[in-house]
Structure formats: structure tokens, C-alpha cells
Amino acid sequence: xxxSEQQQQTSQKKLEVxxxxxxxxxxxxxxPSFPWTFVEEDLQSDKSSEFISEVVKQTCLHPLxxxxxxxxxxxxxxLSELIRRQEAAGCxxxxxxxxxxxxxxxxxxxxxxxxxxxxxxxxxxxxxxxxALISEGTTGLVTWEAAMYLAEWALDxxxxxxxxxxxxxxxxxxxxxxxxxxSCSPQxxxxxxxxxxxxxxxQDNVRLNGLxxxxxxxxxxxxxxxxxxxxxDIRAETVIAADVVYDxxxxxxxxxxxxxxxxxxxxxxxxxxxxxxxNPETYGGFKRQLENAxxxxxxxxxxxxxxxxxxxLAAIELIRLYR
Numbered sequence: 001x002x003x004s005e006q007q008q009q010t011s012q013k014k015l016e017v018x019x020x021x022x023x024x025x026x027x028x029x030x031x032p033s034f035p036w037t038f039v040e041e042d043l044q045s046d047k048s049s050e051f052i053s054e055v056v057k058q059t060c061l062h063p064l065x066x067x068x069x070x071x072x073x074x075x076x077x078x079l080s081e082l083i084r085r086q087e088a089a090g091c092x093x094x095x096x097x098x099x100x101x102x103x104x105x106x107x108x109x110x111x112x113x114x115x116x117x118x119x120x121x122x123x124x125x126x127x128x129x130x131x132a133l134i135s136e137g138t139t140g141l142v143t144w145e146a147a148m149y150l151a152e153w154a155l156d157x158x159x160x161x162x163x164x165x166x167x168x169x170x171x172x173x174x175x176x177x178x179x180x181x182x183s184c185s186p187q188x189x190x191x192x193x194x195x196x197x198x199x200x201x202x203q204d205n206v207r208l209n210g211l212x213x214x215x216x217x218x219x220x221x222x223x224x225x226x227x228x229x230x231x232x233d234i235r236a237e238t239v240i241a242a243d244v245v246y247d248x249x250x251x252x253x254x255x256x257x258x259x260x261x262x263x264x265x266x267x268x269x270x271x272x273x274x275x276x277x278x279n280p281e282t283y284g285g286f287k288r289q290l291e292n293a294x295x296x297x298x299x300x301x302x303x304x305x306x307x308x309x310x311x312x313l314a315a316i317e318l319i320r321l322y323r
Contacts, residue, residue: 013038014051018058025059026116026124027309028070031081043089052086052094060100068114068126072107079104115143117175117308120155125178127205143175146243148308149316150274151179156305158184160238160270167236167269168192169221169257170244174205175308180240181211190234192221223253228264231257237267242274251286259293262323271321272300276314283317290321297321 017038024034042051060075079101086094117125129142154161161184168177171191181189191206193199203218239261245251262268277283290297297319
């Protein structure tokens with residue numbers, strides 16, 4: 001009985017590790033963050049490439065990799081690491097591993113790549129993102145930690161979005177909004193941004209995830225010129241933003257827009273701002289500007305479900321705004 005339970009626990013652990021490999025691979029996480037220790041222990045105990053074969057099936061040979069693949073360079077590095085560890089363990093070569101590597105050796109490199117984020121339902125959000133963190137003068141072409149945290153919070157608090165009109169400020173690549181649209185059943189969702197390249201990429205990603213309908217829109221919204229009438233026309237009941245407080249000048253424009261949002265609506269919306277606190281001085285300045293504008297805030301604390309792969313050591317804060 002004890003042996004049977006141990007085998008069952010080992011099988012369960014393998015499934016969890018395979019899921020971690022799949023999740024990390026498709027989100028193009030840093031290779032050192034993968035659960036390599038389990039792979040090494042499995043190779044040493046079995047002297048078999050069976051588990052490596054399963055890893056390849058869940059990553060480079062997964063159907064999603066055919067449709068929305070990570071960058072060629074990333075796949076080469078990943079497969080090379082698998083081969084290195086397999087050879088170090090003295091296991092027999094695995095043909096499918098070398099075949100997969102041969103397929104990507106000559107892959108053309110571009111400045112864009114697909115990243116895929118798995119939802120609790122098993123579905124995935126597929127996004128075309130830039131490889132570089134900053135390009136064309138904007139940070140909005142990649143997904144940042146606060147966007148993933150806010151999406152996880154939304155999955156844990158779906159009632160905040162269900163049946164409501166939601167406005168997202170600074171939608172960027174679109175992960176948070178697409179997650180809410182796919183999982184939280186909003187009545188209407190308005191993505192927004194200002195940078196023309198970000199807007200084009202955002203529209204592509206919304207379309208890529210099958211969300212182009214009258215209930216979902218992508219709108220250009222300049223925080224410096226948006227009027228109370230524009231805010232009133234959207235009729236947002238919930239307003240969200242993630243990783244938008246990174247520059248004092250940008251923060252100033254955001255506070256003015258938030259003030260218009262909180263005063264222009266017949267029904268005062270619930271406003272949620274999620275930030276990675278990279279520079280405490282900049283973030284503190286944002287809060288002082290909120291206070292000077294007569295906007296109060298409440299920190300929303302508590303754990304969120306671990307759905308997306310990102311470094312959780314970063315200081316991320318979610319606040320609710322009100323007058």
C-alpha cells in the first residue's frame with residue numbers, strides 16, 4: 001500500500017512539473033526558473049529519457065507551439081538545455097529532441113514573438129509581444145508583472161466585472177483585459193491606449209483571441225486631452241489599469257484623468273490601479289498627487305491565485321480609488 005501511494009505521489013508530481021514546464025515555456029520565462037532539479041533526479045534514478053520526451057511533447061511539440069510559437073532563439077536555448085542535461089545523465093539520445101532542435105536552428109529571428117498564458121479553464125491567452133522590453137519609445141508592447149497580478153486578482157473576484165461595463169486604461173499588450181473578457185463575463189469591455197504602435201498590436205491581440213464583437217472595443221484614449229463627456233459616454237462601472245505609474249509626468253496626467261472619471265459618471269465606478277513599485281519615490285509621488293486631487297485610496301491586500309508565471313518577489317500593490 002505504501003509503495004502504491006508513493007508511486008501515485010510521484011506520478012502526481014510529474015504531472016505538476018510537466019504543467020510548470022508548459023506554463024513557463026509558453027510564457028518564455030527565464031530558463032533558470034524551470035524545475036530542472038526534478039528532471040535531473042528523474043534522469044539519475046531511471047536512466048531513461050521518458051520524462052524528457054514528455055517535456056518536449058508539452059512544449060516544442062505541443063499543438064500551441066505550431067500556431068503561436070515562442071521565439072526561435074528561445075526554443076533553441078530551451079532544447080539545447082534539455083539535451084545538455086540528458087547527455088550529462090548518460091541517457092540514450094532522443095530522436096524527437098534532436099529533430100525539434102533541427103527544426104528551429106534555421107528559424108528566422110524577428111523583433112516579435114508569441115507568448116501564451118494559460119487560464120484555470122485550460123484555455124490560453126495568446127499575445128504577440130515584442131522581444132525587447134522597451135521599443136519604439138514605449139513599454140506597452142510586452143506584458144508586465146502588475147498586469148498578471150491584476151488578471152489573477154480578477155479571476156479571484158469575478159463579481160467586480162461580471163455584467164458590468166469595464167474600461168481599461170493603458171491596456172498594453174492586452175493580457176489583463178483579455179483574461180477578464182474570457183473568464184469574467186463583462187457586459188462590455190473597452191481596451192484603451194494612446195501609442196499608435198501599441199494600439200495596433202492591441203487590436204491584433206484582441207482579434208487573435210476571438211474577442212472582436214460589439215461588446216468589446218479598442219479605443220485611443222489620450223489622458224492629457226480626454227474630456228468628461230468622453231468618460232461619460234463610456235459609462236464605465238469598473239475602471240482598471242496596471243503598470244501605468246512609472247513616470248512622474250505620466251502619473252500627473254493619469255491623476256487628472258482619474259479625477260474626471262470619478263466626477264463625470266452618474267454612477268461612480270470602482271477604480272482599481274495595480275502597480276509594481278520599482279521606484280518608491282515615483283509611486284509615493286503618484287499617491288501624493290491623488291491626495292492633492294481629493295482622491296482617496298485603499299490598499300487591497302491578501303493573496304491571489306498563482307495562475308501566471310512571474311517573479312513574485314516584486315513589490316506589487318493594488319489600490320482602490322474613491323472620493
